[in-house]
Amino acid sequence: MASRKYGYNKLLDINSFIVLILTTFFIYLCSISFTLNQQFLISSICLCFLLLLVRLSFLKNKYGRLFFLFLAIFITLRYWIWRTTDTLIYTGALDYIGTIMLYLAETHGIFLYLTGIFISIWPIRRKPIPLPDDPEKLPTIDIFIPTLNEPEEIVKITLIGCKAIDYPKNKLKIYLLDDGATLQKRNDPKTSKEAWKRYYRFKKMAESLGVNYITRETNEHAKAGNINYAFKRTDGELILILDCDHVPTRDILKKTVGWFLKDKKLFLVQTPHFFLNPDPIEKNLRTFSDAPTEQQMFYQAIQLGLDFWNSSFFCGSAALLKRKYLEEIGGLKGETITEDAETSIALHAKGLNSAYVGIPVVCGLNPETYDSLITQRTRWTQGMIQIFMIKNPLLIKGLKLYQKICYLNCCLFWFFGISRMIFLLAPAAYLIGGIHIYYASVSQVVAYAVPHVLAGLIVGNTFYGNVRWPFFSELYESAQSIFLVPAVISTILNPKKPSFRVTPKGMNLKKDFLNPLGKPFYILCIITLLTFPVAIVKWHMYPIYRDVIMICTAWSLFNFFIILACLGIVWERRQLRHFSRAWAKGDLEIIYDKRRIKGEIRDISLSGIGFEVVSNEEILFNKGQKFVILMKDNLGKGYKFEIEIVRSLKKRKGVYLGCQFIIKNKVEFENLVKFVYGDSQRWIEFWKRKSKSISAVRGFLYLIKKGIEGSLENLRGIVAEIIYRKKGVHYKKEEQTFNQFKAKTAFEARKSDKSINVSLPIWRRPPSSISESTEERSM
Amino acid sequence: MKKLLVIIAVLTEIFILKAKAEAEVIKVPLIKLTPKKIITLKRSYSHYTIKIPIPNRWRVNKAFLKLKYMNSSLLSERSALVVKINGYILAQIKLNPFSTEGELKILIPGSAFFPGYNDLTFLVIQHSQTKKVCEDPFSPELWTTLYIDKSSFEVDYTLKDVPLRLSSVCNFLFDPKIFPQGKLNFVLEKTDPKYLKLAGIIASGISLRFDYRDVIFTVSQKLKSGVDNILIGKNEFVEDFLNKRGIKAKITGTYLKIFHLPTQVYIDSELENYIDTKHALLVVSGKNLKDLECAAKSIAVISFPFPDSDRMIVKELDIPKPLPYTGKLILRPGYKYTFKDLGLLSHTFKGIYPLPKDLVFYLPSDLLIKPNRYANLYLHFAYGAGMRSDSVLNILLNGKHITAIHLDNPHGTVYENYKIAIPAYLFKRGINKITFMPVLTPSVTGICELIQTKNLFLTLFSDSSFYFPPMPHLVDMPRIELLFQDGFPFTRFPDASKSIFYITTQDKRTLNSFLNLIGLLTKKTGYPLLGLNVEFKKPEDTDKELVIIGPINTIPAEFKESAPLKLLAENKIYYPIISLKGSAVKSKISQLKETIKKVFHKEKLNKSPKIAVLSKQISSFGDKKGLIMEFESPSKKGGTIIIFTARSSAALEKMSKVILNPAVQAGCSGDISLIELTSPYKVSSVRVGKVYYVGELGKVSMPTYYLRKHFYLFFISLFVIIALLSLIILLILRKYRKKRTKNVEEYIED
Structure with missing residues (x-):
């Protein structure tokens, strides 16, 4: 046993030595300088290989996965080495400060990317171990x-x-x-x-x-x-x-x-x-039903990787x-x-x-409002930075090297606020402020930077695509960065200062409103918008700088779309329901006229349930009707509840019934809680349904679409708010008229099985009922 | 009395005949004295000046100018063309609107010229035929065109006596004002590499004195009459040589002396010694070869008119080691140069359309220009008041407009350290020219207005500076054009200490060719080739760049085998089927495809690319052609060999003169240049040989060199390393995972 252990250790040493030699050569290859044409060729070929490997089933094999990752690392390291050796040029104090800040922000991102690859190199998926019978x-x-x-x-x-x-x-x-x-x-x-x-x-x-x-x-x-x-x-x-x-x-x-x-x-x-409920970003941008949730990436990918390194x-x-x-x-x-x-x-x-x-x-x-999200994230940011500053994983004795890398990644991630703000402001710093922050021609950007970005997208989409859509990380980080920057800086300056603040939860939002924290995004939006006419003027006035102008304008355009989405985020949408309705799957039976009619569950919450009934018989379901339903969870336990129909929508093959539970006593409520929350399979299926990937292009277009919709909503809301404040008492009458009109139209819609968008022209619409959430209607 | 008169007459006749015999006449097309073929003088008043160089050693008897011109037919009869020399009016003629073409023949007295650059000015005063009181001075019909290419200048001169001062080396003997070209003959004690080296060093120094002027060198065992001569030999040899020619001189030590040229003439059918005072004999002597070298270098570096004595005994010479890339006007990246350093003194632009001023400099030929860097101009300039707000100072780089400074302050102003950042990718290797072209507009303009132009000025001060950022050195070779740009790579160290000149045969013509080439290279570097190395046999030292000069049949086979054009018993010639010049701009996709093909094409390594057809033939090389070939040294990776050759040494010598022609130099490029040795000296250049890289980018040179050169090797290395890394890391991870999931493997999903 000892000799086997010795043999294993010796083999490990030899392997480690070989790895060290090979890594040295690898880094050497990353550092060789070529002409731009050659570099472009290198990047193109490596990218093509990456895409090819994704297409083939090569990646299912662990060896293929490693090969793929090393190729991606190669592209990124070539970029970073070129970035370090060729673009940090001193041309003046202010320019240099800007250059270094941007460089450090990029290096931070690259470090997280590389350590992220390390973490996710071989995730562990554990199955439950059965408990002993005794x-x-x-x-x-x-x-x-x-x-x-x-x-x-x-x-x-x-x-x-x-x-x-x-x-x-x-x-x-x-x-x-x-x-x-x-x-x-x-x-x-x-x-x-x-x-x-x-x-x-x-x-x-x-x-x-x-x-x-x-x-x-x-x-x-x-x-x-x-x-x-x-x-x-x-x-x-x-x-x-x-x-x-x-x-x-x-x-x-x-x-x-x-x-x-x-x-x-x-x-x-x-x-x-x-x-169960969307976070403020998902809610206000209405991405909850389409895209994976924010937490899925950490809990369905990263923690699995951390577990491999005994760092969960x-x-x-x-x-x-x-x-x-x-x-x-x-x-x-x-x-x-x-x-x-x-x-x-x-x-x-x-x-x-x-x-x-x-x-x-x-x-x-999840926190319901944007400011409660910021409160939560501020705490996490400060806490993890405190750990980095006070504990410093690199210096803790007893941790293995791989654990140090994992914790370092987790701590340093929270500096993203500063990096993201730099990325948001960098193009404006050049275009408006005239500060030279990035010394590269278009050809160099195409040869070095673009392949690095594409490689990162390919890797991210390949390994995390079903738990994090493309550019959603950029969106989340940008949405939080403005408010996390002061948190980061204050914690760095005084690591012992931050105090625990509880995340507010369970808040009810009775109406749509602009979150007070949204103001900085308007300023950012104006600054970013200003860069475009300035870029046009500079394009004509300084033809020799067109390379840099082009790069910064493209970058500014990307930022603009992100900021548009942020504007959508800070327009808080009201929450109609007390308990969030979640997608659910399962069978039930309705006891109807002493018969049992089968139904399929579509959604559920503690307040109600939505299900579809498909029946060959002509059955009339009306609002207000009460029934008893029988259901079983995946653990085999049976439940019986009384429900009242609140809404009925004719579908192609049946009818959808939106019902509320009728809970008469404590026991029934407890049963309801057990049914709704007690089955882990329900959550597994919920996650599975949301775990779907899309291409980077579609992801970007999706984000643009949501951003435009959200910011238009924001704008409409503000305009309506201003108009109705001016109009004063009139709006109440308008609201009544509107509600009557709405009810009538909804009834028409039910009859014709059509969904009709019920909305008044903006000048007639009171602020509290700006739009009907079709998402909420379906739940 | 009668007898006396006859004697006087005969003596006068002899004197006149002698004078006539001594007088020389040179006729040059005027285009040789100015770069423009045609000059159009517009507006009501315009002028153009040509600098006529008159060397110090000439005494001009008379000169004759023939000028062809054409004037506008819309000029009035009050229009005139005036020709001046140094401000003195030589001729003025009316410009006839009815007879628009004309030819002016002017006899210019010798007294009108002085040693130096004489201004020959053509001035026009033009009026239109309008009957208006006020005429537009800028009216487009006011023009006169001078046909410089059809005009000529003939000068009749006699040579002055050579002053017996060594300082005349600097300002008399070797004078760039001598036209059409300088000539010099070397007499060597021995024709061996060491003496050739000395001759080369001296030729290099003389070539520098001649500056832009071509100079033809010859080598002989005897003094050549009618030209200046340089005698190189040890003390005993020189003493003996001079004694035989009637000059008694004691030659000791490291010795330099100037004599009048001892020659021989036939008098009454007998060869008599005669001293030609119009030409010089420079004696370069020493006790041994080391002293001789010292003496040779001493004469090569006389750039200052000292000493005034006729001889110099050199005691010691301390020559600093030159740094690489420090030739004439070569800008070292990473250093700031004032305009004065670069030869542009403070200059005031005056008038509405002042002539632009150029700042010319060279960037090293092997500079790898990074596109994301910026070169900076720091301008110190002042401009006058009362200029209209559309006055500008345009700045052009290599003919392209890059920026302009708006001179919009009506009170005039001074700018110091006005910074202009220019992207480095707008510069090119070799010669660059920044042109300052002001456009100064008077504030008051209009017909019948007094247009004040005296306030229109802009002064650019010589303490303005230019900075080019440091960049690495890397260039793909072979490129013959770089040789004609700044002597690259042979004069990377400007004293040519890292190059060897291998002369394959010792006949005179080949040696002449060698010296002419030395002169050419010196002009390119602006630095005397004091570190010259010459060999008559194949050099042992393979660490240096190699220049091979000799007729084709004297060049060793191993070099001919490595050359792109293999002129062996069975010649291997590559005929390109696609012209390399003027190829159409390709789309990015086609460029990418071509690049990929170039990398992965099987024939890439040791064979020519597909654009050339290989013809193996038994054929010969004509006598009316010269050949220059450049290729990678077979014994030194990254080393360069260049061969100057022709079928015979006569043709080789002819080629060495022909390549002094700027048009021929401009035509040479690639790795093979075939030059017609008869007018119009057509040049055919191609690049068919292997490409290799010269320069240094990083600390690891050999593996980096291989990977850059054999690009496919890079990919193979990359994929092999990644494959191996992945494999070994997989093994390590497997072991670790096994340890991590010990006893619970069944509960871990695969």
Whole structure:
């Protein structure tokens, strides 16, 4: 055994040595300078090869995947080396500062790209390990649900979901950790009233649901402190931490606990964060039904890669942690505000293992508004930068090199705010400000930069295309960058300063409105728009600089489309429903006139269900009719609910019925929660449905389309707001007239099975009912 | 009395005859003295000046100008053409609208000329036939055309006595004003490489003194009459040589002296020694070869009129080592040069259409110009007040307009460090010219207005500067045109210390050819070739660039085998089937296809590209042609060999004179240039041989060189390395994954 180990180590050493030699040659080939024609040829041939490899089934093979990645790395490294050696030219202090800033932003992006390739080199997909039949062999589990200021309703649903978990009840304890009703808050005159109310309500709720209620004396160390407080007062071998809006499925522990039994050194099993509702960007741009969600890339791709390198880290919720190892480090770390990642680093540094099970077993809520998204992302940014500044993964002893690379990638990613702002402003800096920031001719850009960008697109689309559409990363980063830049800078200047801020959730949006955070995007839009006439003037006035003008104008055009989309993002759309309706699949039966009529579920939420009935018989379904429906989840459990038809739409082969549940008591509500949230297969299918890729060209055109639609919506909304403010009282009458008109038209539509867009001309439209969301109508 | 008169008459006759015999007449077409074939003088007042060079050693007796012209038929009779020399009016004629063509024949007295550049000015005053009181001075019918190509200038001169001062080397003997060309004869103690080297060094220095003027060199064992001679030999040889010719001189040490040329003439059928005071004999001597070299270099570097003595004993000579790319007007990238450094002194442009001024410089021939860099002009200029706001200073680069400065301040102003950034890709290797072309408009214009032009001025100061950024050196070779540009690659080090001149035969004509070539190369570099290396046998040192001069049958077979045109027993000739000149602009796709074909074509490596047909033939090379071939050295990667050859040494010598013609130089390019040795000296150039690269881009030269040269090797290397890397990393990853998923493989999806 020892000799085999020795042989393995020796082979590894020889292989590593050969890799080192080959890598040296590889880098040497990347650095050889050629004429532009030759470089163009090199890039073209490599790109053609990349596209060819994508077409063939070569990539399914691991060897092919590596070959493909190295070819892409070659193109990028050639670009970066040329960029470093040939374009950093000093022509003046201001120009040079701009040049270096842009260069560093690009280098940051390239570093993330290369380390991203490293991370995703061989993802691990874990299957659930079956639990032993003997319950005595199962570990005890404490479920911690920390809460601060979330509505009771949301917390209640989560608690009901926890109660429904399939696990021996004597091995499971649920704890509600209420930081909104600490003694500190109850004693503070400013907050005591609300705190006391909360204290009584939540305590009562916990008691009624049979869960434990813990609150502490102070709010020290925010969420980490809250959990650590409970940690010391509980004794479960494993701890399941859930955010108060993360409703677990019934099989969450069945899917996860088994890994702890297999690996004694395992400290964490992380599962994906799955969200039923669209984030503000998806909602306001209406991409939720088309494109994969933002989180899918991290949880369906990157975490799988991190798992391969034993670097999958705790994301704050939907994870099981082993108490024994937490005790060794004194509980959750609280030096930074992303205590989750900080804790993972500390435990990884002890040589412990983590695992990632990529099955969505919790269902949570995305922030509803753009500013709440920014609050959330600001915290993540500050936290990860704190980890980089205070902990610095490169210097932590105990971490393996590959783990350091993984954590470095995760930390440095959050500097994207600065990089993205630089990319947004760089063309304007040249065209308007006259600052030379990029020294390259068009031919050099075509020979070096364009292939690098294309290679990145090809790689991204090939490996992440079904979880992240092209240019969506640019959109998300651009939408956040303006507000993350101050966060990044302030954290760099004072890493210990940032404080934990909870992401507001469960907000209701009664009407469309312009988010106050949207103003900077208008300024950006104006600046970018200004670059075009300036470019035209400069084109004529300075013919010798046409190369640079062309490059910057094209870049500005790209930025313009992104900013248009951002304008669409900051126009907050109202939320008609209290609970978000999600696409769902399944069969049901309607008990109709003592008969059972089959139906297919189309969508579901806690408030209602939409399904289609296909029947050869002439059955009349009317609004207001009540029925009982029978359904089964994928775990085989049967459910029975009473529903009332709210809407009926004739389809080609049947009729679609939009119904609301009639819930009469607590038990029925709990059953409903179990049915809606308890089945992980439902979330797996939801994700599968959204996991589809499109080409880069289509992705870009899609983004342009959404951007134009969103910004037009924004513009219309602002104009309507201005008009109606001027008109004052008239709008109420208009609204009544409009509502009557709408109702009549909707009835006509139902009869004729046509969807009619109901909208008034803008000057007659009150601001709160600007447009009907067809997406919402279908849900 | 009668007898006395007869004697006087005879003596006078002899004197006149002698004077006549000593007088020389040169007739040159006027186009040899000015670059323009046709000059059109427009507007009511216009003039054009031709500089007539009169060397110091000439005494002009008289000159004769023949000028053909044509004037507009719409001129009034008040129009006139005036010819001046140095401001003195030689002739003025009325321009006849009824007889528009004319020929002017003017006898110019010798006293009108002075040594130097004499201004021959053609001035016109033109009036139109309009009856209006005010006429438009810019009226288009006001023109007179001078046909310079059909005009001629004849000068009758006698040579002055050569002053016996060594300083006359600088300003008398070797004077660029001597036209049509200079001539010099070398007399060597021995015809061996070492003496040839000395002759070459001196020829190089003399060629520099002659500047732009061609000079023909010859080598002989005897002094040549009618030309200046240089005698090179050790002390004993020189002393003996001079004694035999009636000159008693003690020659010791590193010795330089100027004599009047001792020659021999027939007097009463007997050969008598005679001293020709109109020509010089320069003696270059030393105790040994080392001293001789010192003396040769000393005479080569006399660029200053000193010493005034007739002899010089050289004690020591300290020659700095020249850096590469430091020849005449060669700009070293990365350095800032003032306009004064580049030969453009402060200049004031005056009037409405002042003549433009050029800033001429050379960029190294092997410069790899990066398109994303900028060269900077920092201008210091001032302009006058009261100019109209549409006055501009146009700046052109190599004839293309690149920018303009608006001179819109009505009060005039001064600019210092006015920066203009010019993209580097607008420059080219070799000669570049930045032209400053002001257009100054008076503020008041109009018919019958007093148009003030005295305020129209713009002064460009010589402390303006130019900076070209540093760039790497890389050029694809062979390129004969670069030789005629700045001697590249043989004068990359301007003293030619990294080159060897291999003369394949020792006959006089070949040696003459060698010296003419040295003169040509020196003119290109502007630096004396003090590091010259000459060989009569195949050089052992393969580290240097090689210049081979000799008739074709004397060139070793191994060089002929490597040459693009293989003139062996069985000649291998490539006939290009597509003309390389004036090819149509290709689309990007076709260029890409061609590039791909070039890279991957099987025949690329050692054979010619498909555009040339290989003909193996038994044929011969005519006597009326010269051949220049350039190719990569078979013994040194990246090294260059150039062969100057012809069928015979006579043809070779003829070629060495013909290539002094700028039109012939302009026609030479590629790797083969075939030159007709009879007028009009047509040149046929092609590029059919292997391409190789010269220059340095990075620290690793040999592998980089191979990969650049054999482009397909780069791809093979890349794919092999990636394939191997992928394989080994896959093995490492597999091992790691196995370890990572130990005991749980069944629960991990593949």
